[in-house]
Amino acid sequence: MNTTVRTLLRGAVAASMALGAMLSASPARAALSCFVGFDDFDALNGMWADARATFTYETGYADGYLVPCEEAEGSCWTYRQYCEGMQQGTNYINVEDGSGYGHYHLSFTNPGFTGCGFVDPGDGQGPGTAKLIGGACGIPNWPAEPRKLQSHVADQWIKVWNGTNERFPQPFRMSTITVGDMPIQLWYRRISDGQWFVYESLAANTIHTLFMDYSSHVFFKAASEDAVGPYTIWNFEVNAPS
Template sequence: MRKSIKSTLSAALLPAIFLSFIVSCSEDSKELVPDTAPDIQQEEVSRLATAPDITEAPASGEVREEIANLRFPESKKKSTNAKATAAGVTDYVDFNDQMALTIIPDNAQNTFTFWPFYIHKVGNAWIHVKENNGAGYNPAFTSNYNHYHLSYQNFNPCITGSGEFGKPSGNSCLNINPILEPRKLDTHHGSQWIKIYAYDYSSSQRTFDLLGIKVTNGPIQLWFKKKGGGWWKWSSLGTGTWNLSAYSTEITQVLIGGTSSSSFGFDNVKVKVPYN
């Protein structure tokens, strides 16, 4: 699928109201001063998830990712959300990490997020959020769009005079630094599958806890694998913030999919990575 960004956007990715808004944006372009508000993740009112269902494995055996060519990015700034204890580090994979955005081609300025996708350091491990397009899974749990979207969290972008994504301000479309703008993940299609797992310098599969998730466009289905155990799933988690901490601990991977053909989205994946 090799289409230009403009044709792809006009075809499916942006609703009509957004297209009309882009047209109305001025061709004038100014430099945007980034927001200076501190990057502090607020604890939102969350819903306690009911117990997940044990289910048949979507994969044949224990599938591990190949990490030989993956990056080990360090954050450009210390996370104000992280909480370290003797047991490990708890933090949010919120798609806002500057170094994680830096290593994505074009910093995902046009929201298209290609390989290596999003890699966020938590404690002494790296959380990789990628499309699940690898071997070893039932085909119903894989997709091959080769990208997902890191949408802008606080605005719908417009097109600057130079043809790049910018931030609307009145009748102008302002230039932005894409690594400084908060993001959220949206899929290309409801049939896309997203995989979340943890790795480090010596291991392609670290054990971690999935404590919560914010579903921004749902519902989603969420599957996870227990360390040394079987697979469990929530068939439908609706829009909102979910507390999953009673169930999805000591896991090795997460698979997230849609419940229909409509794109789905999520943010603020709360994880705990033990020291080991």
């Protein structure tokens, strides 16, 4: 997240309870849920260049075509997944860079991408990571490939919110999150009163069950201030009010 939000979060902890305390009751599980695994075909196909080189750039429309955000004629998004079955207005989950780096990574998990370098399909959206196909490195169907989220650096905040207009975020809560090989800290902003709460350290290589109130935003980054390199999130599940 950006500097302003980071200061707000730290101030909220100092003003309320000791850092690391889980400051929420355990609400009942909502009936409407969505699994976000970072490999939704429509979400990836709706990003500039399909995140073909793993970079997630803000995307928008201009003249009916997907373009980088700076060329867009209206609003922009990064990874925005439509959640079938969630009620209208609460069925788009957004996963964005919250630190101003301009991107994070949706890395390929298939080992066939290792060692193949890059390939350019000549569609004007630049090169992407090549894949071993039939014994040779070739052009994969990038939006159809399994992914995992990896930060740009350890202290990068990733922001999650629900809806189509961040000025009016829709209530949701994250019920589970699968953390990769580096512990993370996770914050959420309760939508009823704007108060921030924190899980100080969610262990690596673990599927965590979370208990949080309905929120406007969730942020996470590496748990340790001394951590080096990217952290990994494999997936998470969210609930929305029924």
